[in-house]
Amino acid sequence: MLSINKSVLLEKSIRNGNISLTRNFHVINSPSLDIMDWFKSRNKMKGEGKDTEGEESVKIVNKRATKDLIQDIETRKDNKDDTDDTSLATHKLKLIPENFIGRRNNRKVGSQNKRLYKDAPFNYWLNKTKVQNETELEKIMESLLNEVNADKELMDEPLPDLVTKFKFVKELQAKTGYMIPDYQITIMNTPAAFKQYYIDNIFSGKLQRFKESEPNAIHFENKQFTAPNIYLVNTVDERDISGKMQKKKYNKIIDEVRKMEEIRTKKIIEEARTN
Known part of the structure; x- marks a missing residue:
């Protein structure tokens, strides 16, 4: 009688949703194997096979x-x-x-x-004597144009082909003693453009201030700013001056200040005497 009542109550509770039915999945964890276990099993199989055939078993190497x-x-x-x-x-x-x-x-x-x-x-392919001015550069470029069979009168015309351009640029760098960046060689196609590059970057002194440790350094000059409220300290022009010149200029300013102070002191003493 008690078992019947329990079954009735269980059936009612299932109908009312009071009991949640879950299905348990049983998972058997298999051992995780790696590549070394595979080699060990292969060696074990080989050893067992040799023992059955009457051959020597696999040697066990002692660790040292x-x-x-x-x-x-x-x-x-x-x-x-x-x-x-x-x-x-x-x-x-x-x-x-x-x-x-x-x-x-x-x-x-x-x-x-x-x-x-x-x-x-x-192989030092660059000339040790650097080109000094625009006149020397023009003579070098004229001789190079004659060597590559190009017209020296057509400075603004592009070079005929890449082979001619390669020979011209290589000899230009070798004879002038200065290397031209690959980017500039790529974008420039006329002899006039190469001449202008030497004028803007070499003869102006811009290339001498270039440092590989600071390739993107920005150099300001006082002449770039006309406003009276802008003053640059330690500019490029000031850094280009040698230490001896800076010391000489400093001593000159100090002497002028000292003379002005002496004149002012004498003037004060004379005024005190007259009074």
Whole structure:
């Protein structure tokens, strides 16, 4: 009777939604295997196969400490099984500083490198004597135009082809002693454009202020600003002046100030005497 009542109550509660029915899924966790486990299983299978066929089983290599291996390499000791000449050739290098590749702070090595660099033939393709003015540049450009068979009267005309342009630009840099950036070579096509580049960047002194550590540096000059309330400190012009000139200018200003103070002091003393 009690079991019947329980079944009736369970049926009513299910109908009313008082009991939530859930289905439990049973998951069996399989062991996670990696590539090393696969190799171990393969070696195990090979060993079992050799035992069944009457052959030798797979050898188990004993683990050794790293210090022992380094000591064997330094003393040129080989394994017992390595008796051929090829195995002996692999242990000829000693673990000494001279056998490592890299820079070392050694005076002896530095002197050796200097001697090697001195004897090495370097190709200095730029002329050591730099072009000084526009007249020299015009003479160089005229001779180059004759070499590439271009008309020297047509300075504003583009160079005929890339081969002619390459020869012209390379010889122009070599004879003037100045390198032209690749970007400028790409955008300039006429001899007049290259001439204007030398005037704007080399003869004006702009290239001398260029630093590779500050390629995008902005240089202001006082003449760029006409407003009376703008004054630039430590401008390009001031930095171009040598330290000796700056000191001379400073001493001159100090002397003028000292003279003005002496005149003012004398004037005050004379006024005091008259009173």
